Amino acid sequence: MTQTKILLDESEIPRQWYNVVADLPTPPAPPLGPDGNPLDPSAMSAIFCDPIIEQEVSAQRWIDIPDEVREIYGQWRPTPMFRAHRLEKALNTPAKIYYKYEGVSAAGSHKLNSAVAQAYYNRQAGITRLTTETGAGQWGSSLSLAGQMFGIDVRVYMVKVSYGQKPFRRSMMQTWGGEVLASPTDQTEVGRRILAKDPECQGSLGIAISEAVEEAVSRADTKYSLGSVLNHVLLHQTVIGLEAKKQFEKVGDYPDMIFAPCGGGSNFAGAAFPFFADVAAGGKPVRMVAVEPSSCPSLTRGHYAYDFGDSEGFTPLTLMYTLGHDFMPPGIHAGGLRYHGASALVSQMYQEGLIEAVAVPQVATFEAGVTFARAEGIIPAPESNHAIRATIDEALRCRESGEQKTLFLNLSGHGHFDMASYDRYLGGQLEDYEYPQQAIEEALTRLPQVAMAE
Amino acid sequence: MTQTKILLDESEIPRQWYNVVADLPTPPAPPLGPDGNPLDPSAMSAIFCDPIIEQEVSAQRWIDIPDEVREIYGQWRPTPMFRAHRLEKALNTPAKIYYKYEGVSAAGSHKLNSAVAQAYYNRQAGITRLTTETGAGQWGSSLSLAGQMFGIDVRVYMVKVSYGQKPFRRSMMQTWGGEVLASPTDQTEVGRRILAKDPECQGSLGIAISEAVEEAVSRADTKYSLGSVLNHVLLHQTVIGLEAKKQFEKVGDYPDMIFAPCGGGSNFAGAAFPFFADVAAGGKPVRMVAVEPSSCPSLTRGHYAYDFGDSEGFTPLTLMYTLGHDFMPPGIHAGGLRYHGASALVSQMYQEGLIEAVAVPQVATFEAGVTFARAEGIIPAPESNHAIRATIDEALRCRESGEQKTLFLNLSGHGHFDMASYDRYLGGQLEDYEYPQQAIEEALTRLPQVAMAE
Numbered sequence: 001m002t003q004t005k006i007l008l009d010e011s012e013i014p015r016q017w018y019n020v021v022a023d024l025p026t027p028p029a030p031p032l033g034p035d036g037n038p039l040d041p042s043a044m045s046a047i048f049c050d051p052i053i054e055q056e057v058s059a060q061r062w063i064d065i066p067d068e069v070r071e072i073y074g075q076w077r078p079t080p081m082f083r084a085h086r087l088e089k090a091l092n093t094p095a096k097i098y099y100k101y102e103g104v105s106a107a108g109s110h111k112l113n114s115a116v117a118q119a120y121y122n123r124q125a126g127i128t129r130l131t132t133e134t135g136a137g138q139w140g141s142s143l144s145l146a147g148q149m150f151g152i153d154v155r156v157y158m159v160k161v162s163y164g165q166k167p168f169r170r171s172m173m174q175t176w177g178g179e180v181l182a183s184p185t186d187q188t189e190v191g192r193r194i195l196a197k198d199p200e201c202q203g204s205l206g207i208a209i210s211e212a213v214e215e216a217v218s219r220a221d222t223k224y225s226l227g228s229v230l231n232h233v234l235l236h237q238t239v240i241g242l243e244a245k246k247q248f249e250k251v252g253d254y255p256d257m258i259f260a261p262c263g264g265g266s267n268f269a270g271a272a273f274p275f276f277a278d279v280a281a282g283g284k285p286v287r288m289v290a291v292e293p294s295s296c297p298s299l300t301r302g303h304y305a306y307d308f309g310d311s312e313g314f315t316p317l318t319l320m321y322t323l324g325h326d327f328m329p330p331g332i333h334a335g336g337l338r339y340h341g342a343s344a345l346v347s348q349m350y351q352e353g354l355i356e357a358v359a360v361p362q363v364a365t366f367e368a369g370v371t372f373a374r375a376e377g378i379i380p381a382p383e384s385n386h387a388i389r390a391t392i393d394e395a396l397r398c399r400e401s402g403e404q405k406t407l408f409l410n411l412s413g414h415g416h417f418d419m420a421s422y423d424r425y426l427g428g429q430l431e432d433y434e435y436p437q438q439a440i441e442e443a444l445t446r447l448p449q450v451a452m453a454e
Numbered sequence: 455m456t457q458t459k460i461l462l463d464e465s466e467i468p469r470q471w472y473n474v475v476a477d478l479p480t481p482p483a484p485p486l487g488p489d490g491n492p493l494d495p496s497a498m499s500a501i502f503c504d505p506i507i508e509q510e511v512s513a514q515r516w517i518d519i520p521d522e523v524r525e526i527y528g529q530w531r532p533t534p535m536f537r538a539h540r541l542e543k544a545l546n547t548p549a550k551i552y553y554k555y556e557g558v559s560a561a562g563s564h565k566l567n568s569a570v571a572q573a574y575y576n577r578q579a580g581i582t583r584l585t586t587e588t589g590a591g592q593w594g595s596s597l598s599l600a601g602q603m604f605g606i607d608v609r610v611y612m613v614k615v616s617y618g619q620k621p622f623r624r625s626m627m628q629t630w631g632g633e634v635l636a637s638p639t640d641q642t643e644v645g646r647r648i649l650a651k652d653p654e655c656q657g658s659l660g661i662a663i664s665e666a667v668e669e670a671v672s673r674a675d676t677k678y679s680l681g682s683v684l685n686h687v688l689l690h691q692t693v694i695g696l697e698a699k700k701q702f703e704k705v706g707d708y709p710d711m712i713f714a715p716c717g718g719g720s721n722f723a724g725a726a727f728p729f730f731a732d733v734a735a736g737g738k739p740v741r742m743v744a745v746e747p748s749s750c751p752s753l754t755r756g757h758y759a760y761d762f763g764d765s766e767g768f769t770p771l772t773l774m775y776t777l778g779h780d781f782m783p784p785g786i787h788a789g790g791l792r793y794h795g796a797s798a799l800v801s802q803m804y805q806e807g808l809i810e811a812v813a814v815p816q817v818a819t820f821e822a823g824v825t826f827a828r829a830e831g832i833i834p835a836p837e838s839n840h841a842i843r844a845t846i847d848e849a850l851r852c853r854e855s856g857e858q859k860t861l862f863l864n865l866s867g868h869g870h871f872d873m874a875s876y877d878r879y880l881g882g883q884l885e886d887y888e889y890p891q892q893a894i895e896e897a898l899t900r901l902p903q904v905a906m907a908e
Contacts, residue, residue, distance in 0.1 A: 003464055004528040010457055074458040075536070075831055082529070086603075104558060106831030108870070148828050149540075168622075168873035175827050175876050373629050374602050377529055377560030416562070416870035419622035422629050 002085055006098075006247040008078035013070050014242040017235045020273040020345060022061035023280035028231075028348055031316040032306060036450045039316045047216045047224040049125035052118065055232035061277075063235060065117075072116050072149060076105040077239065081247040087375040088395070095398035096253065097391060099411040100244050100271065101378065107142040107172075109381060109413030110270055111227055114236035115142035116149070118225050123150040129222040131215045133157045133183065133208030135263075136335030136383065137169025138413055139227030144178025157183035157211045160203035162335045169417050183208040190214050190312050204328055205339045206311030213314045228264025229309060229343045237270025240410060245274055248408075255286055255408035257394060259387040262290035262299065262357065263336050265343030267383065271410035272355065279354075290346060290357040291386040293365075295330050295433040298323050298342045299350050299357035301440055306450050307341060317448055320347040323435070324443030330433045333362065333421035334382035358390055361432040365389045366425035369415065381413035382421055456539055460552075460701040462532035467524050468696040471689045474727040474799060476515035477734035482685075482802055485770040486760060490904045493770045501670045501678040503579035506572065509686035515731075517689060519571075526570050526603060530559040531693065535701040541829040542849070549852035550707065551845060553865040554698050554725065555832065561596040561626075563835060563867030564724055565681055568690035569596035570603070572679045577604040583676040585669045587611045587637065587662030589717075590789030590837065591623025592867055593681030598632025611637040611665045614657035616789045623871050637662040644668050644766050658782055659793045660765030667768045682718025683763060683797045691724025694864060699728055702862075709740055709862035711848060713841040716744035716753065716811065717790050719797030721837065725864035726809065733808075744800060744811040745840040747819075749784050749887040752777050752796045753804050753811035755894055760904050761795060771902055774801040777889070778897030784887045787816065787875035788836035812844055815886040819843045820879035823869065835867035836875055 021028060030038035044053050055063060065073075084097040102110035122130060130152055134140030140156035147154035156178050163170060163182040170180045183203045184191040188211040194201050201207075209226070216224035226233060248254050258275060260268040272288040279286060292299055298321045308325040309315035320341045327340035342350070349355045369385035371392065372378070380388060391409045398405050415422065424430045475482060484492035498507050509517060519527075538551040556564035576584060584606055588594030594610035601608035610632050617624060617636040624634045637657045638645040642665040648655055655661075663680070670678035680687060702708050712729060714722040726742040733739060746753055752775045762779040763769035774795045781794035796804070803809045823839035825846065826832070834842060845863045852859050869876065878884045 002525060002528075004525070005464055007461060007463070009461070010459055071456060071458070074456075106827075106833070145831055149831075167877075168870075171873035171877045171880070172833065172870075174880055175824055175833055175873075177828060370629055373560075374631060377599055377603075379560070379626065379629055414870075416622075416626075416868075419625035419629075423621075423625045426625070426628055 004082055004085060006081040006083070006250055008243060008246055010074045012246060013073050013077050014065060014239050016062040016064055018238040018242060018274050018277055019058060019061055019063055019235055020269070020276060021059045021231065023277055024348065025352065028344060029319040031318050032450060033316060047213055049122050049127055049223055051121040051125060052232055055235055056230055066120060069117050069120050073239070078243045079104050081244055082376070084376055087372060090371065090375040091392060091395050091399065093395040093399045094402060094404045095395040096404065096406045097395060097409070098406070099409045100240055101411045102240060103378065103381070103411065103414035107138065107145050108416060109138040109142065110237060110240060110267060111138045111142035112146065113239055113270065114227065114233045114266065115146035117236045119143070119146035119150040119152055122223055123152055127152065127221070127223045129153045129219070130225045131155045131157070131212040131222055132225045132227065133205060133212045134227070135159050135162055135205050135338055137162055137166050137417060138336055140178065140180065141169060141172050143225055143227070144173040144176040148177045154178045156180045157185065157208040159183055159205060159208050159335065160201070165420060166417050183211050185211060188214045204311060206325055206327065209310035210312035210314050213310060228266040229341070231345060233266045234269035234273065234343060234345055237266045238274050240270035241272060241274030244271065244408065253406055254284060256405040257287040257289060258408045259289050259291055259390045260410040261337060261383040261386040261412060262292045262342060262346065263339045263383065265346035267410060267412045269343065269346060276354065288355040289390055290350065290355060291390040292357060292359050293334055293337050293386060294359040294361045295435050296323065296338055297359040297435055298340060299347070300359045301435065302341070303444055303447065304347065304351050305447050307447055309341065317450060318344045320344050321350065323440065324446055326446060327443065333418065334365070334386065336383040337386065360386055360389045363425070363430050363432050366422065366430060368392050370425070378411065379415040379422070380411055381415045382418050384412045458536055458539060460535040460537070460704055462697060462700055464528045466700060467527050467531050468519060468693050469524070470516040470518055472692040472696060472728050472731055473512060473515055473517055473689055474723070474730055475513045475685065477731055478802065479806065482798060483773040485772050486904060487770060501667055503576050503581055503677055505575040505579060506686055509689055510684055520574060523571050523574050527693070532697045533558050535698055536830070538830055541826060544825065544829040545846060545849050545853065547849040547853045548856060548858045549849040550858065550860045551849060551863070552861070553863045554694055555865045556694060557832065557835070557865065557868035561592065561599050562870065563592040563596065564691060564694060564721060565592045565596035566600065567693055567724070568681065568687045568720065569600035571690045573597070573600035573604040573606055576677055577606060581606065581675070581677045583607045583673070584679045585609045585611070585666040585676055586679045586681065587659060587666045588681070589613050589616055589659050589792055591616055591620050591871060592790055594632065594634065595623060595626050597679055597681070598627040598630040602631045608632045610634045611639065611662040613637055613659060613662050613789065614655070619874060620871050637665050639665060642668045658765060660779055660781065663764035664766035664768050667764060682720040685799060687720045688723035688727065688797060688799055691720045692728050694724035695726060695728030698725065698862065707860055708738060710859040711741040711743060712862045713743050713745055713844045714864035715791060715837040715840040715866060716746045716796060716800065717793045717837065719800035721864060721866045723797065723800060730808065742809040743844055744804065744809060745844040746811060746813050747788055747791050747840060748813040748815045749889050750777065750792055751813040751889055752794065753801070754813045755889065756795070757898055757901065758801065758805050759901050761901055763795065771904060772798045774798050775804065777894065778900055780900060781897065787872065788819070788840065790837040791840065814840055814843045817879070817884050817886050820876065820884060822846050824879070832865065833869040833876070834865055835869045836872050838866045
């Protein structure tokens with residue numbers, strides 16, 4: 001009988017996270033403060049607790065995972081890796097396709113990996129309240145659950161368009177005790193200002209981040225928590241790739257190419273960075289492909305420049321690929337990928353040619369998702385459909401060339417809260433949206449001053 | 455570090471299903487035909503294929519699971535068993551709580567166990583089209599997916615109240631290629647007759663079964679598939695308990711009590727029957743508790759009598775606990791438990807005192823579900839919340855008595871498509887509904903003639 005799942009024992013949950021900074025050929029460019037000078041880490045302490053700041057700026061290759069975090073990871077980790085036999089057959093490809101399935105977490109995606117770690121460190125630091133933003137709802141769900149586990153109150157600013165599209169993500173957060181607001185809200189200065197200008201504003205991740213940061217800065221008992229982009233979040237996600245490496249070892253295989261969705265970057269980093277560790281150590285070259293929506297093409301079409309992480313300019317300036325921090329994304333259905341920039345680390349690696357990126361249109365991602373669901377059963381999150389699309393495209397190329405490549409994709413979550421999007425796809429109502437070149441050029445003129453000086 | 459999950463390897467998927475008929479102290483009462491005489495198995499061939507009929511009437515203790523079915527089981531089986539450390543701590547109970555999590559299947563519940571088997575046998579028999587009914591949508595989802603895997607077209611008659619409450623279950627079935635109709639429909643004689651009498655009829659499982667059976671009988675290429683109640687469905691679900699026994703063995707424990715939701719009965723049978731095999735062989739007594747809603751209390755308050763399985767009287771007569779085949783259930787949120795009867799095997803075992811049953815009210819089940827979700831992460835299906843309620847009640851009794859009982863519950867599915875119900879609970883809008891005594895007494899007068907003669 002053909003084996004489908006590649007499982008690890010609970011004792012094989014990684015004991016350390018992998019920090020890619022230690023293996024980069026050049027040190028990362030420092031984040032800059034409002035004055036344009038490199039930011040002193042202590043400047044972040046208004047919004048982050050000390051252990052988080054320490055991880056954010058660390059260049060140490062391996063960072064211990066606390067026992068308490070590993071114990072909670074044990075509720076769903078190690079996650080299974082699957083050999084996609086049925087999909088391979090459906091595609092009639094000689095390529096071998098493997099996927100790591102992060103949707104088995106109670107929150108339904110990889111996001112819980114970092115949420116648990118962040119809740120743990122904040123609790124250690126005596127914090128009892130966290131604010132955060134959420135787009136698709138995967139991060140807000142994850143932090144609500146992690147907060148509940150550590151006795152931390154969580155307030156989630158949920159991008160209004162997602163709040164409307166995905167009411168049951170809200171219910172999920174509330175079931176776990178989270179408080180959920182549709183952003184922009186009237187609870188913050190930023191929100192009120194934006195609503196005054198445009199009462200119908202459907203929100204963006206950038207705006208939601210601004211609101212959550214504003215509140216954290218203004219309350220002593222409250223810190224802020226981010227679900228992607230930052231170094232420490234990427235760090236926490238490396239459990240995915242570290243486990244995958246052990247799983248490949250178990251079956252005596254190794255990927256030629258890795259595909260992962262890329263919005264902020266933690267999804268991609270989690271799957272790919274641990275394999276980069278091998279490459280950096282002189283191992284077999286592996287092509288790592290970040291897959292983004294063609295409607296939010298920060299890596300493939302954005303500017304490599306210093307920019308803010310939020311819409312209002314509350315955050316430090318980071319050198320990254322960006323569409324401009326005031327980017328107002330189209331209402332595409334992969335809410336988790338609707339972000340104006342890519343993480344500094346992913347951006348740097350892309351800029352230095354260490355990784356690849358590709359942009360795919362929306363309708364084609366759902367077509368890939370339905371093909372996947374009918375072959376493998378699991379209905380993927382719209383974010384994950386991006387990686388599936390790129391993997392299927394490569395598998396079809398292999399069918400032409402006859403190459404028996406080993407392809408690995410990060411199936412970062414399930415689509416149980418995205419069925420309205422599948423409905424639209426199945427009903428032929430879904431549309432593609434190519435981000436206009438003019439908007440990209442205009443963004444260049446609105447980047448912060450320091451960026452222009454680069 | 456405390457271990458949370460108890461896993462089995464894919465090679466440990468059971469090779470045989472367990473048929474409880476072989477271990478019953480008395481042989482099951484035969485189903486009766488419309489003439490009141492025992493039914494000849496061949497009479498079932500208008501709606502079921504031969505291998506299914508063979509299993510339905512078999513008294514053989516072990517029945518081989520085909521390799522092809524085991525291979526597909528491998529996409530999610532063996533399912534994990536969890537020790538509920540965090541729930542135990544939250545309840546401050548000395549009881550040990552274990553749960554088997556069937557929600558890891560792509561369809562989100564245990565139902566896929568039988569759907570795959572039924573699709574396989576029908577395909578073997580050359581059938582290319584199946585009709586079925588669904589209440590909560592778990593069964594319809596499962597059969598749509600299983601049909602897709604074996605190239606069988608699936609038409610699902612979905613109880614109208616669920617169709618409205620759970621639109622995304624419909625999308626899920628369609629994603630897997632299933633065709634979904636809100637029952638009663640205008641596609642069948644039965645449906646048209648019912649709609650003529652009551653155009654607003656919200657449907658029932660009994661009506662949906664009638665429609666699906668009517669269509670299967672009238673088309674040569676089409677058979678019917680049932681998601682619970684019948685012996686062969688209960689048989690397929692025994693993989694749950696068989697795996698659980700191996701998992702208990704791994705940790706050197708054994709349940710004192712087993713709790714599972716009970717509607718048609720396959721959920722309960724799947725978890726409990728394999729342990730009954732031990733009891734029948736002279737093993738340690740284990741209390742097996744079927745948990746039903748107090749709004750549909752077929753076991754605890756129904757009549758033990760011959761009755762039809764559907765509203766219109768198309769099915770054979772079966773000796774079972776019933777609230778009357780024309781029972782019109784209240785719109786409670788555990789749609790999978792809204793059935794007028796319990797399976798013949800579960801009914802017989804209850805009548806003979808081999809198993810126990812308890813009825814729990816709706817609001818208390820959601821309260822238990824939220825307690826569970828906040829401790830263990832997973833948001834359970836409303837059906838599963840019934841078992842959780844009864845388990846928590848027992849764990850709290852253990853807190854009083856100091857007993858260190860080992861409790862085992864079947865967490866039969868996740869609640870990702872039931873968040874509207876959680877919303878209502880969290881908003882204080884959910885109500886209890888005690889099935890009225892008068893309705894039970896009246897049902898007695900409408901049972902089929904042969905039942906009166908018993």
